[in-house]
Amino acid sequence: MDGTPTSNLSDRERTKIRRTEIGFVYQFHHLLPEFSALENVMLPQMIRGLARQEAARRAAELLAYLGLKERLSHRPAELSGGEQQRVAIARAVANAPRVLLADEPTGNLDSRTSEHVFGTLAQLVRASRLAAIVATHNMDLAERMDRRVTIREGLLVELS
Numbered sequence: 001m002d003g004t005p006t007s008n009l010s011d012r013e014r015t016k017i018r019r020t021e022i023g024f025v026y027q028f029h030h031l032l033p034e035f036s037a038l039e040n041v042m043l044p045q046m047i048r049g050l051a052r053q054e055a056a057r058r059a060a061e062l063l064a065y066l067g068l069k070e071r072l073s074h075r076p077a078e079l080s081g082g083e084q085q086r087v088a089i090a091r092a093v094a095n096a097p098r099v100l101l102a103d104e105p106t107g108n109l110d111s112r113t114s115e116h117v118f119g120t121l122a123q124l125v126r127a128s129r130l131a132a133i134v135a136t137h138n139m140d141l142a143e144r145m146d147r148r149v150t151i152r153e154g155l156l157v158e159l160s
Contacts, residue, residue: 023092027104029084031076038072062090082113100132
């Protein structure tokens with residue numbers, strides 16, 4: 001990271017990088033069920049040291065940008081799959097990481113919801129100029145990415 005091999009860093013230093021420089025979106029949202037959408041997005045910001053009021057303001061702004069303005073107080077069980085995944089995306093970018101790693105971010109969604117969530121993710125990535133690495137088996141979504149690669153026989157291969 002920034003020219004420094006992370007293998008030379010302590011566990012504490014690597015944890016700090018994961019918390020501040022990298023956002024993660026998983027196939028399953030992994031939201032904390034006892035917290036609202038707003039609180040799920042506030043939490044990583046507060047862990048990083050942001051004041052509660054500022055974390056709430058930023059979380060509300062991000063969720064509104066992702067079309068969830070009316071769902072801030074809802075807990076994950078009260079949200080649709082697509083809404084849950086958009087909350088997970090907001091949580092992943094809440095600390096303004098430089099890199100977003102997304103592992104099958106639409107894998108658990110129906111095709112219509114998948115299209116909406118992916119479009120939202122792509123819009124956010126482009127607007128924030130965030131570097132994003134998205135792993136997917138959905139070739140329709142992969143076709144919309146700036147660059148596509150696969151692993152063949154242990155080698156990274158560029159797809160046309």
